[in-house]
Amino acid sequence: MKTLALVFALAFVISGCGAQLTPAAAVADTATKAIQSASVILKTAQTAHAQTNPMTGKPVVSTVQLDQIALAADKLGRIGSLLSKTITDYQAARAAGASTVTIVAAIQALVGDAMSALNEIGKSVPNGTVAAIDQAVASAFSLYAQIRAAAL
């Protein structure tokens, strides 16, 4: 009985420790996953560009589509860098006891820009062209929606 109590006590302590990322770390971690999804989209598009659609005899993803994805990926990457810097500014302002309202608004604006860039990918590669791209776009959208809803 003592053993069981000890196990439950440890499980309680462990589960309590699990969800203690600071809000800034949680946003950065989620944003990292969204950026990694964008990397998957770019690599998948590059692979699909090298493959020929047997029905049309043309690449599965055309050069124009690949370029549009690369432009959106470039934009997403730059937004990610800016997001990292802005979250660091947020932490500094918070530590100094200064207002974070403007910085939080800037973070939300960057997330909005990231979602627009993902929309561009959605438009350039219609749903169903490459299933892995559809999935990665949906995954990245979901991650950015989490950041948008996060309480900083």
Place this chain on the structure above:
Amino acid sequence: MADTNSAGPNSLVVLNSAIALVSTVMPEVGALVMGLKMIWQKQNPGKTDAEYMAALMAASDQLVSDADAQLIADGFTRVDGKWVPPTPAPGGQG
């Protein structure tokens, strides 16, 4: 700015000590607790906030680098912070 993850390395040291103690006395319980520790570590790898920012920066830089390599390979040039598509060759099919 010591705003580090509150469940960081110190928590892990305490946890490891507890697991070592339990494992010595009761090996079966130790195995179970090890499993729980793996779940804990998966949720909370014990990184500091600065490390989360660095990971975001590294992933972003890598994405920019890969995307830019593709655009340059396709003839794009970056002018005043904007990507300019290649000019179609005269008589080309564009």
